Amino acid sequence: MNHSILADTAHSIVADGKGILAADESTPTIKKRFDSIQAESSESSRNKYRDMLFTSPEAGNYISGVILYDETIRQSSVSDRIPFPDLLSDKGIFPGIKVDMGAKPLAGFKNELITEGLDGLRNRLAEYKDLGAKFAKWRAVITIGEDIPSATCMYVNAHALARYAALCQEADIVPIVEPEVLMNGDHDIDTCFEVTEETLKIVFQELYDQGVFLEGIILKPNMILSALDCDVQSSVEDVAQATVECFLRTVPAAVPGICFLSGGQSDILATQHLNAMNQLNSNLPWKLSFSYGRALQASALKAWSGKDENLQAGQNAFLKRAKLNCAAALGKYSDDMENEI
Numbered sequence: 001m002n003h004s005i006l007a008d009t010a011h012s013i014v015a016d017g018k019g020i021l022a023a024d025e026s027t028p029t030i031k032k033r034f035d036s037i038q039a040e041s042s043e044s045s046r047n048k049y050r051d052m053l054f055t056s057p058e059a060g061n062y063i064s065g066v067i068l069y070d071e072t073i074r075q076s077s078v079s080d081r082i083p084f085p086d087l088l089s090d091k092g093i094f095p096g097i098k099v100d101m102g103a104k105p106l107a108g109f110k111n112e113l114i115t116e117g118l119d120g121l122r123n124r125l126a127e128y129k130d131l132g133a134k135f136a137k138w139r140a141v142i143t144i145g146e147d148i149p150s151a152t153c154m155y156v157n158a159h160a161l162a163r164y165a166a167l168c169q170e171a172d173i174v175p176i177v178e179p180e181v182l183m184n185g186d187h188d189i190d191t192c193f194e195v196t197e198e199t200l201k202i203v204f205q206e207l208y209d210q211g212v213f214l215e216g217i218i219l220k221p222n223m224i225l226s227a228l229d230c231d232v233q234s235s236v237e238d239v240a241q242a243t244v245e246c247f248l249r250t251v252p253a254a255v256p257g258i259c260f261l262s263g264g265q266s267d268i269l270a271t272q273h274l275n276a277m278n279q280l281n282s283n284l285p286w287k288l289s290f291s292y293g294r295a296l297q298a299s300a301l302k303a304w305s306g307k308d309e310n311l312q313a314g315q316n317a318f319l320k321r322a323k324l325n326c327a328a329a330l331g332k333y334s335d336d337m338e339n340e341i
């Protein structure tokens with residue numbers, strides 16, 4: 001494990017208000033996204049769509065890293081067949097890779113999930129490193145519902161996250177540690193706070209116990225929000241306040257950056273929340289930035305709609321959200337900017 005490579009990569013990922021594009025949708029997930037715009041999902045249409053995002057001019061001004069899926073890290077640009085990891089690196093963007101094998105039912109614990117993918121991970125990381133990956137992602141899922149999450153679910157997911165993180169660091173790959181407390185359901189913001197606080201407490205205990213080098217990770221958590229079906233939706237300011245309070249209690253100052261997932265929030269709200277957090281307090285121990293999937297891609301996907309003639313419209317929509325989230329990561333976003341760009 002090379003501490004300086006890990007720390008340099010992690011710090012660069014969150015430098016200058018830049019953030020991550022999560023473009024690592026699995027084949028079934030990207031099919032769902034393509035279904036929503038009535039586009040066919042094939043190896044070549046997925047290649048074209050990812051090419052549109054990655055070749056967007058000046059993406060490197062706002063995006064520091066892209067998380068790829070196993071299929072995507074092996075694909076190349078459409079026009080000149082440059083492997084995607086090389087294309088991104090040439091733009092100053094770190095190529096990353098999703099290495100978990102998805103969240104599966106946790107045996108014996110109804111409605112709870114455990115993320116799989118540890119077996120053989122050391123060998124897969126070596127291959128991804130050869131393909132150019134500088135960082136990786138593993139998503140653990142915590143569900144809030146009647147009598148859940150159980151302590152067991154939180155513990156086994158935290159344990160797996162730490163085992164994954166240690167293996168990544170052994171290969172000098174920065175692990176993105178993603179414990180996602182889902183916003184599905186009708187729970188209130190206080191419940192989200194309590195569950196996220198407990199989850200993060202256990203995750204950092206496991207990272208510590210397993211010798212993970214905290215200066216060389218990026219945390220990718222949910223924000224503290226009311227659930228999608230909760231009757232009372234919290235204000236942007238309340239979300240920002242609660243989220244920062246929760247992380248100040250649980251995330252060690254050694255961690256260089258926290259890059260939030262969007263998790264089903266609208267794209268504009270995800271930008272507003274990030275901006276409000278960065279405006280609250282300029283003296284936070286870590287950078288607060290983004291690692292959005294849907295919140296960076298929703299408008300681009302719609303503008304593109306699977307048609308070649310819309311490529312530029314898709315790129316413009318993507319660059320607009322990337323630029324606005326970059327402003328939000330610096331606390332310099334305002335609602336007016338939505339109409340100016």
Ligand code: 13P
Pocket residue numbers: 022139178261262263264291292293294295
């Ligand atoms: P969303 O921003 O759409 O939640 O995706 C981020 C991600 O990578 C989930 O693992």
